Structures are given as structure tokens and as C-alpha cells.
Amino acid sequence: MYYQLYELNHAMMAPWRAVADHMRLAYSNPLNPLSHTCFGRTMAAGLEVLERATRRYGKPAFGLDTTTVDGQPVSVHEKVVWQRPFCNLVHFERMLPGGHRADPKILMVAPMSGHYATLLRGTVETLLPHAEIYITDWVDARMVPLSDGSFDLDDFIDYIIDMLHALGPDTHVIAVCQPSVPVLAAVAVMEEDSDPLAPASMTLMGGPIDTRVNPTAVNRLAEERPIEWFRDNVIMPVPWPQPGFMRMVYPGFLQLSGFMSMNLDRHLIAHNEFFEHLVKNDGDAAEKHRDFYDEYLAVMDMTAEFYLQTVETVFMRHALPKGEMMHRSRRVDTGAIRNVALLTVEGENDDISGVGQTKAAQTICPNIPDSRRLHYMQPDVGHYGVFNGSRFRREIAPRIVSFIEANRREKRPVPRVIKGGRAGGK
Known part of the structure; x- marks a missing residue:
């Protein structure tokens, strides 16, 4: 039931998240005179924090091209x-x-x-x-x-x-x-x-x-707890309309909440500093925060x-x-x-x-x-x-x-380009 409530809450927040993102873009647009004021930067920063706090983070890319x-x-x-x-x-x-x-x-x-x-x-x-x-x-x-x-x-x-x-x-x-x-x-x-x-x-x-x-x-x-406690309290069915509908899983959002609760003060401080960096227009520090939490908040079941x-x-x-x-x-x-x-x-x-x-x-x-x-x-x-x-x-x-x-067992020359091939099937 908790998984369904989590999904429902995410769906309910979607319109507000869209509005927050739209207003953030408006307040940060350089053609808007308010974007050059402390008030405009503060509004844009607060709206971005809200949008990121309610977003579902998808799987990031490795992005290793060279x-x-x-x-x-x-x-x-x-x-x-x-x-x-x-x-x-x-x-x-x-x-x-x-x-x-x-x-x-x-x-x-x-x-x-x-x-x-x-x-x-x-x-x-x-x-x-x-x-x-x-x-x-x-x-x-x-x-x-x-x-x-x-x-x-x-x-x-x-x-x-x-x-x-x-x-x-x-x-x-x-x-x-x-x-x-x-x-x-x-x-x-x-x-x-x-x-x-x-x-x-x-x-x-x-x-x-x-x-x-x-x-x-x-x-x-x-x-401290028997295995039955984990089975009864953290195992949930995947809600519709996900492809794994009705599969019993340990949801990623539960694991994430556990990790964050262990160092909650650090995460709160990090988000407060992120807000301050945005207000001060410190782009490099803000981008480091985005990169870290884009990865950290992307979870899987x-x-x-x-x-x-x-x-x-x-x-x-x-x-x-x-x-x-x-x-x-x-x-x-x-x-x-x-x-x-x-x-x-x-x-x-x-x-x-x-x-x-x-x-x-x-x-x-x-x-x-x-x-x-x-x-x-x-x-x-x-x-x-x-x-x-x-x-x-x-x-x-x-x-x-x-x-x-x-501790290598063999060494041999390789061709000009190493090519991979499918070694197994589904």
C-alpha cells in the first residue's frame, strides 16, 4: 500500500512541480529584470529546490565518451x-x-x-x-x-x-x-x-x-529484527502501470530514505548551501551539488x-x-x-x-x-x-x-580496434 501512496503522491505533485519549474525559468531568464536582483535570484533558487525535491530521478548516463x-x-x-x-x-x-x-x-x-x-x-x-x-x-x-x-x-x-x-x-x-x-x-x-x-x-x-x-x-x-519483520514491512508489490506490475520488491525509495536518515543533517546542510550558492550565482558549486544528487537520488527496486x-x-x-x-x-x-x-x-x-x-x-x-x-x-x-x-x-x-x-595469466597483442559482441542472450 505504501508504494501505491508513494506513486499517488508523486502524481499529485506533478502539476505543482511543472509550475515551479516554469516559474524558475521565468525568474532566471536574463531578459527578466528581476533575474538581476536578489529577490529574483532568491525566488529562482527556492523554486529549483522545490522542483528537485519532488522530482523522480531517472537512471543517469555513464557519459564516458573518451x-x-x-x-x-x-x-x-x-x-x-x-x-x-x-x-x-x-x-x-x-x-x-x-x-x-x-x-x-x-x-x-x-x-x-x-x-x-x-x-x-x-x-x-x-x-x-x-x-x-x-x-x-x-x-x-x-x-x-x-x-x-x-x-x-x-x-x-x-x-x-x-x-x-x-x-x-x-x-x-x-x-x-x-x-x-x-x-x-x-x-x-x-x-x-x-x-x-x-x-x-x-x-x-x-x-x-x-x-x-x-x-x-x-x-x-x-x-535486531527477524526476517519476518522485513518481509512484512519493506516488501511491496510494484504498482500499475509499471512493467513489473505485481512483482514483489524492496522499493528503492525505502532504501534511499534509510541512507538519507543516517546523515540527515548533512543532506539538509547541503541543500541549504545549494540554495545559497544559487542566490549568490555561484554556478560551479551549484553544479557540483546537482551532479551529486542527480546520482544519489536515482534509485532502483x-x-x-x-x-x-x-x-x-x-x-x-x-x-x-x-x-x-x-x-x-x-x-x-x-x-x-x-x-x-x-x-x-x-x-x-x-x-x-x-x-x-x-x-x-x-x-x-x-x-x-x-x-x-x-x-x-x-x-x-x-x-x-x-x-x-x-x-x-x-x-x-x-x-x-x-x-x-x-597477477595476469596471459598477455597477447590486440587488434587495432577491440570489438565486443553479444556473449549471451535473454
Whole structure:
């Protein structure tokens, strides 16, 4: 019922939002004498804040059209090379010059935790000069018809294995936050099966491998309530007329409200400063605010089965570090991982995945040789800073690139232009 009320409220606000946007344009038009006065700028600023506060934010674009390789500008094209109902694998195809050496392939597994994969735009942009990047572009569950079936944690693991098979040998996988657990599980399954297409290395960044270590507010919330509470209070059917009508989901707007409530004072201050920047005509600062919140406020729904299974398996039962996690009636044995190199990265001030939660992967994978494992804790960054921002670019990304280069399995020349092709079908 809450989802229907949310949609109804959004529909009711649509006319007022349109009026606010129209009046904002009128007050900010340079041909309007009031636009050059404090009164006009104040009115335009207030109307823009109102319009943005009531807007539905759609999926942002990656917008990565160029990169720099060996000091030269190179064009980049997005291409879907693998597709399933709940995920598109996007290749950032670089138009490389002839004779360029073969760069490693990186499968970047974006979190399915309410935001779109574009949240990792900065991560992709930083690593793109050094590798062929493929990213999991998860589909908003409310856009997937019921006829396309369900999607749970087991399916997530299967998707990862299928993508690694599609990409072939010498692929390196990077998991950011939530997918650290299913990625580690997928690698364990592949290693136990002696799969020749298991990744050459895996990098786990700010992931909840063992949430018993330094539990955060998010972790404590999951432990304080039974799984029935989550099923009864946060799972809702997708309302009409969305394509996923009647699919049971964990709505993105609920996840967003939870994230914002954790740092509500910061968001209120940010919006107040945004208003002041608009009044002062400080365009650069205002544009930074727009860019951040255009991304942050764009949310997607998750299937109920995936959300509930993740909450129970990862945050309640701590099944992976206990050696009790199952994948389709089969125990996940992280001790089977012997050939895949492991890098774990944490942020000192991470309030989502506490310090030590990701490092726990080093403990539960005892059979990886010491020469092929590394842990790094980045000082003075929170959860977002683990995979984005200036410290990520300066200090974390170079370590990831170096670790991947040190653990490559094959090197061969590449053609003048790397072309991607569809490796899977719906």
C-alpha cells in the first residue's frame, strides 16, 4: 500500500512541480529584470529546490565518451555484450591504436543495493586507461515483467559465473560493497569445480564479508529484527502501470530514505548551501551539488527474494564466514580458492561496512598463497571514498592496477580496434 501512496503522491505533485519549474525559468531568464536582483535570484533558487525535491530521478548516463591511453586521447563506446532479464553487461569499448599491448579485462560488479551502476562512474573512469572494463548494469526490478521469472542471491552468483565464462580467460573481477559476498561465493564454486575460466584475481572493496566485525548501524538493524519483520514491512508489490506490475520488491525509495536518515543533517546542510550558492550565482558549486544528487537520488527496486535472502544470509546468519553459505543446495567452500589472487580494500571511516569486515575474506580464504594476497586500508575515507574521489584516484586505484598486472595469466597483442559482441542472450 505504501508504494501505491508513494506513486499517488508523486502524481499529485506533478502539476505543482511543472509550475515551479516554469516559474524558475521565468525568474532566471536574463531578459527578466528581476533575474538581476536578489529577490529574483532568491525566488529562482527556492523554486529549483522545490522542483528537485519532488522530482523522480531517472537512471543517469555513464557519459564516458573518451579516455586517455598512453597519453593519447581515445574514444570510448558503450556496448551491451551479455544480457539477462535483470542485468546487462556493458563493455566500455576503447578505440585503441595499432600495436597497443593487451590490457587486462576487468569485470566490475556493481552493487545491487538501491542505486544504479552509474554510481561507479568515477571508478570506471579512473581504471579505463589501464584495462578493458565491463560493468554489471543491473535492471530496475519494477521494469522486469513477472513473466521473466524471479531473481535471488543464487541467481546473482550464477550471473557472475556466466559473465566470467562469457569474458573468457585472464579476467579480473572487482566487487564494490554488497556484491563482495556473491562474488567470493562464485569464485569459490568455480575453483572447487576446477573451472579454467575462474578469474585471475578478485578485488573486494568495502564489502560485508563478515558483519560480526565492527558492526555498523546498518548491520545492527538487520540483527535486531527477524526476517519476518522485513518481509512484512519493506516488501511491496510494484504498482500499475509499471512493467513489473505485481512483482514483489524492496522499493528503492525505502532504501534511499534509510541512507538519507543516517546523515540527515548533512543532506539538509547541503541543500541549504545549494540554495545559497544559487542566490549568490555561484554556478560551479551549484553544479557540483546537482551532479551529486542527480546520482544519489536515482534509485532502483530490488526483487523481494534477492533482498530477503541477502539480509538473512549475509547480515543475520553470517553464513559465508561461518562456512554455512549454500548455493543451490551446495555448500560454498572458500577454502577451495587456491589460484585466484585476492585484494581487499577498506576505508578507515566506512559507516556501511565497518573496518575489518572486508579483510575477513583474507581469513576465510586460507589456501591462497601469501604472494598472491594483499590487504589495504585507506585512511580518512568513508564508504564512498573507497571506490570514488581524489584519494581513490591517487592511492587506491594505482594499487588495484598494480595488483592486477602482477597477477595476469596471459598477455597477447590486440587488434587495432577491440570489438565486443553479444556473449549471451535473454
